Amino acid sequence: MKKLFLLVSFFIFSLVWAQEMNKFFEVPLLSYTKLKLGTKILKQPVYFFNDYLSVISFRLENETFSEINLKILNEDGKIIFEKNLIVPPIDYAHWGKEYFFPLGENIKIVADKKYFLVITPQEFSSIYFYYLDKDQLLQGSEEKVYILDRLEELLVNEKPAEKILRLAFYEGKENLPPQLSNFKIEILENNKTKVSFNANEPVKYNFIYENKVSKKISSSKIDYFEICPHLKKMCSLEIEVESGSNYSYKLEARDFWNNLSLLEGEFEVPAVKILENKESKFSETYTKFTSEEPSFLRNDEKIIKEKRKQTTERLNLEKTPPQIKKTEEKILEDKNKSPEVKKENLEKKKISYEQKNLEQNKNSYEQKTYEQKKLIDFKNSIKILPIFLFFLILLFIIYKKTR
Structure with a gap:
C-alpha cells in the first residue's frame, strides 16, 4: 500500500x-x-x-x-x-x-x-x-x-x-503581474531624486523619465531580482534631475515569468535659489533665508572660546609661584562657581559697596561742612577787621593827646 x-x-x-x-x-x-x-x-x-x-x-x-x-x-x-x-x-x-x-x-x-x-x-x-x-x-x-x-x-x-x-x-509558472504599492518620489539635495516602492514578489525594474522642456530621456535600471515586500523593505534607486524642471516618468517592473506592471505619471523638481553674503553661500528650496549665523553654531563657538579661555588660565596658573598661584586659584574657583553662588556673592559685594560708599559720602559731607564753616568764620573775621583797626587808631590818638 x-x-x-x-x-x-x-x-x-x-x-x-x-x-x-x-x-x-x-x-x-x-x-x-x-x-x-x-x-x-x-x-x-x-x-x-x-x-x-x-x-x-x-x-x-x-x-x-x-x-x-x-x-x-x-x-x-x-x-x-x-x-x-x-x-x-x-x-x-x-x-x-x-x-x-x-x-x-x-x-x-x-x-x-x-x-x-x-x-x-x-x-x-x-x-x-x-x-x-x-x-x-x-x-x-x-x-x-x-x-x-x-x-x-x-x-x-x-x-x-x-x-x-x-x-x-x-x-x-503564473501570469499575474507583480503588485506595486507605496510608490514615492522624494526630491533630495544636489539634483538627486529617490524613487521607491514595494512589490509582492521579487522584481527587476526600470525607471524611465523625460524632461518635458528639453525632451531629454534618461533611465535607471535594476537588472537583478530584488525583494521588497510591504513593511519589510523598499525597492529604491536614485536618479539625477535638473532643478526647476518638470518630468514625466514610467516605472516598469517584471517578475520571474516576465509579467509586467507599469506605473506612469509626472513630477516636478522645485527651483533651487542660491543666496550669498560676504562670508558664506546658502542653497535652499523655497525656504526662508536668514543671513544670521545659525544659533547652534554661535553657541558652539561661545563654548569653544570659553573652554579655550579656561584652559589658558589653567596653564598660566601652573607656571605661577605658589603664593600667587593660591590667590589665582581662588579667583578661578570663583569664576567657575554656579550661577546661584555667583549671584549671592554679587549681592553681598553690592551691599558692602553701597555701605562703604554711604560712609564715604557721609565723611565727605562732614568734611565739606567743616571747611565751609571755617570759610564763613574767616570771611566774618575779615569784615570786623576794619572796625577793629579804626578803634585801635582812635585809642592811639586819644592816648597821645592826653600826654
Missing part, C-alpha cells in the same frame, strides 16, 4: 515538475548537522516574500519508509494546505539530499505575512532533517542576515530550538 501511495505521489510530483518551476528562496549554507524526527513535532516559522508557492524541499536522510503530515498555517493558525506524505529511504550524503514535497498546485500566499510549516510524524520516524544553528547565522555576512529575514527559530514541540531547517521554496 505504501509503495502504491509512493507511486501516486511520484506521478503527481512529475506532473507538477513538468511545469516550469522557479526556486525563489533557498537556505544556501552547507551544514552536516541533523535532527532525527522520531516523535517530535517540528514547526518552522517562515516569510515567503512571494505571491505563489508550489513546492517545498528539505535536506533529508531516511533509513526506511516514513509517513508524515505536512501542514502550512497562516499567522492566524488557519490551515491553507495539509497532506499526508510517505518519505522513501534516502541514502546518506554529507550535506543531506534535497527531497521535494509538491503541493499539487500554486497556492496563493501573501508576501509580508508569517506562515508556519508543521511536520508531524504519523508514527516513530527515522527521518533526519538537516539544519543550521542559529548562532551560525548571527555571525556576520549579509547572506546570513538575509536568511533571518525569511526564517525564524525552529520550534520543536513548541519550544525554541535555536535551529533553522535547511529548505527551499518553488513556485510554478
Whole structure:
C-alpha cells in the first residue's frame, strides 16, 4: 500500500515538475548537522516574500519508509494546505539530499505575512532533517542576515530550538503581474531624486523619465531580482534631475515569468535659489533665508572660546609661584562657581559697596561742612577787621593827646 501511495505521489510530483518551476528562496549554507524526527513535532516559522508557492524541499536522510503530515498555517493558525506524505529511504550524503514535497498546485500566499510549516510524524520516524544553528547565522555576512529575514527559530514541540531547517521554496509558472504599492518620489539635495516602492514578489525594474522642456530621456535600471515586500523593505534607486524642471516618468517592473506592471505619471523638481553674503553661500528650496549665523553654531563657538579661555588660565596658573598661584586659584574657583553662588556673592559685594560708599559720602559731607564753616568764620573775621583797626587808631590818638 505504501509503495502504491509512493507511486501516486511520484506521478503527481512529475506532473507538477513538468511545469516550469522557479526556486525563489533557498537556505544556501552547507551544514552536516541533523535532527532525527522520531516523535517530535517540528514547526518552522517562515516569510515567503512571494505571491505563489508550489513546492517545498528539505535536506533529508531516511533509513526506511516514513509517513508524515505536512501542514502550512497562516499567522492566524488557519490551515491553507495539509497532506499526508510517505518519505522513501534516502541514502546518506554529507550535506543531506534535497527531497521535494509538491503541493499539487500554486497556492496563493501573501508576501509580508508569517506562515508556519508543521511536520508531524504519523508514527516513530527515522527521518533526519538537516539544519543550521542559529548562532551560525548571527555571525556576520549579509547572506546570513538575509536568511533571518525569511526564517525564524525552529520550534520543536513548541519550544525554541535555536535551529533553522535547511529548505527551499518553488513556485510554478503564473501570469499575474507583480503588485506595486507605496510608490514615492522624494526630491533630495544636489539634483538627486529617490524613487521607491514595494512589490509582492521579487522584481527587476526600470525607471524611465523625460524632461518635458528639453525632451531629454534618461533611465535607471535594476537588472537583478530584488525583494521588497510591504513593511519589510523598499525597492529604491536614485536618479539625477535638473532643478526647476518638470518630468514625466514610467516605472516598469517584471517578475520571474516576465509579467509586467507599469506605473506612469509626472513630477516636478522645485527651483533651487542660491543666496550669498560676504562670508558664506546658502542653497535652499523655497525656504526662508536668514543671513544670521545659525544659533547652534554661535553657541558652539561661545563654548569653544570659553573652554579655550579656561584652559589658558589653567596653564598660566601652573607656571605661577605658589603664593600667587593660591590667590589665582581662588579667583578661578570663583569664576567657575554656579550661577546661584555667583549671584549671592554679587549681592553681598553690592551691599558692602553701597555701605562703604554711604560712609564715604557721609565723611565727605562732614568734611565739606567743616571747611565751609571755617570759610564763613574767616570771611566774618575779615569784615570786623576794619572796625577793629579804626578803634585801635582812635585809642592811639586819644592816648597821645592826653600826654
